[in-house]
Amino acid sequence: MASSLPAPALSRLLGPWKRGTGPGYRELAEVVRLLILDGRLPLETALPSERALSEELGVSRTTVTAAYAILREQGFLSSGQGSRGRTRIPDLNGFGPSLSGLAGFATGFSGARSSGTGPASGPATMTAPGLAAPEGLIDLAYSALPASGEMVHRAFAAALTELPALLPGFGYDAIGLLPLRQAIADRYTAAGVPTRAAHIMVTSGAQHALTIILRTLVERHDRVLVEHPSYPNALDAIRAARCRALPVAFTAEGWDLPALEAVIAEQRPRIAYLVPDFHNPTGMIMPDHQRRRLVRAADAAGTVLVADETLRELNLDGVPTAPLAAFSSAVVTIGSLSKSHWAGLRTGWIRAAEPMIQRFTAARSVLDLGGPVMDQLAAAHLVRALDEPLPARLEDLRSNRAALLELLRQHLPEWEPTYPVGGLSVWCRLPAPSSTALTVLAPEFGIRLAAGPRFGIGGAFERNLRVPFTLPPEKLKLAVLALRAAQERLNAAPQLRRTLRDPPATAIA
The missing domain is CATH 3.40.640.10 (Type I PLP-dependent aspartate aminotransferase-like (Major domain))
Known part of the structure; x- marks a missing residue:
């Protein structure tokens, strides 16, 4: 049985969705689509009926009907009984390049890269689950600390x-x-x-x-x-x-x-x-x-x-x-x-x-x-003796966190990091649904990442990336510069800026 979302709950998620930049039904469909891609609207959730949502939002039923129709056409809403379709992620057919093709692109552009945009050229390296990153890669797939020696x-x-x-x-x-x-x-x-x-x-x-x-x-x-x-x-x-x-x-x-x-x-x-x-x-x-x-x-x-x-x-x-x-x-x-x-x-x-x-x-x-x-x-x-090593480790982590947030602000200002009050990582919102593409390209620039969809169900979180701050500031700087280079390469390749479902297999902690 699918979960169902009441109209007031969806209205709360939508927030101030009217921007006045186009027809209301298109704006409504766009915001719902982004909620699905961001994982804020879970997959296999039955949306409110057209009548219930139109009453809750104070719009005509025709507006909601047309928005739902767009979502169905785009593959973000299944056909259900009446108007209560379920949220979904579209199939890849016609929706973007396959992962294998993307990996081939990543492997192939060493030598085509201009000097100064990243580490020395070489083939992109994908790592099997459970294995450490190859020597020379900065590993951002793991969110863990070295031993308290x-x-x-x-x-x-x-x-x-x-x-x-x-x-x-x-x-x-x-x-x-x-x-x-x-x-x-x-x-x-x-x-x-x-x-x-x-x-x-x-x-x-x-x-x-x-x-x-x-x-x-x-x-x-x-x-x-x-x-x-x-x-x-x-x-x-x-x-x-x-x-x-x-x-x-x-x-x-x-x-x-x-x-x-x-x-x-x-x-x-x-x-x-x-x-x-x-x-x-x-x-x-x-x-x-x-x-x-x-x-x-x-x-x-x-x-x-x-x-x-x-x-x-x-x-x-x-x-x-x-x-x-x-x-x-x-x-x-x-x-x-x-x-x-x-x-x-x-x-x-x-x-x-x-x-x-x-x-x-x-x-x-x-x-x-x-x-x-x-x-x-x-x-x-x-x-x-758990309290003995913690003060020094926490102080190091605070310094690392501050360094990472500042580096992201300087070098990737279009990214939106969530401030973490504890833990080991920053959850970043990307300017486009490109997390998997970045993950595939990243080894070419000397880093290994964990794609956002690994943290969700059904392909959500393509607009997100987890970046740990477990490394010292000097390594974090190298990592962020590599991320910027990968982002710039992605920006220059429009065919890669598509929503993909299947991230590469990487070990994550």
Whole structure:
């Protein structure tokens, strides 16, 4: 069953859509089309009836009828019963060059490029998922930090001295070592969420945690609510579980609580996966009053809220919020050391009520029999001393963020970056739907990108690009200059400025 959008909700998304630059029906169709391309109007959403929308907007029904007709002709609205078509993205046939052709163009213009527009010429290099960028490329596909060196080294040195005491055991522990679970529980308790070790399961990273949750709580074709945009690897996990994602679009201010509440009440998704703390990719944070409303809506519908707090420690502007679990014991929380310390640790966890943890433990046995003991011993030291490396890392990130925003302002003034109050990246709105084209061209200029559509469903976010600020300012300058060169090349090639559906395969974090 498709989601449906009430007329007042669509009116709120449209905003002041009348510009007086042409017939009203064309202006209305253009704004709806842009909402679909930007991901603010989710795909497979039934639009309001012609009569309901005309009454809400104060225009004639003929205006709405003609606007819907244009959207159908362009492929942005399906033919439905009556006037309630569903939003969609057009097929590529006749809508733009294929991705393979675009990649061929990118590979072929080395040598045709004029001097001074980018790095030394050479073939464009596409990278398979899970592999690091080739040597010499600045990697902007990953949003992750290098290790907090001295801290990680000390933690493993201490773990090595503790390992002999555990060697007489079997080494299998599906729920995780008690010292690490207790250290994690103590962090939650200190944050105002009373937690015992029995409420914690240790996992091999946040992605592993989400996989266990999905395996336990959903079945094939179940509905899973997601933010739109959202973390690409989470969307991949939901697809792999054969679930149906229900995307709820962001507004310019962040989470659209009326839309979230409406989808939860109407669709009753089995779970809702959210990143309320420094959302990936936008860097926004959900205020406490919205968290309370969200919890109430989920409780009423029987929806399990899954809060990914992997980025919660990266609070660059010191915005005070309570963990989502502080508002309901039914919330399931995902955490990780990947963003605060190092992705190479592969240590994450799930916090939930004890009966739920027991269900997760039982479901995990078909995936693995537990995590590496040595890594968990080291992780326990890192969690207990989590506050030690954070001040310096946060200060570096603030400097990097300021440098990136200034570089974008200077060199790509037509881009519109969203200011992130935390996290590791800036979500940029591009002047045209060209994110995939930029991603394909980027290796030719010495950088690797993650195309905007990787963060959405059905080809949305061609007008967006995530740019991490995890690199030092001098490398960020090189990266932005390369982005500008790629943008200039794209501007000079009109045949590339088309909306494409399928981004190249790249690893993303």
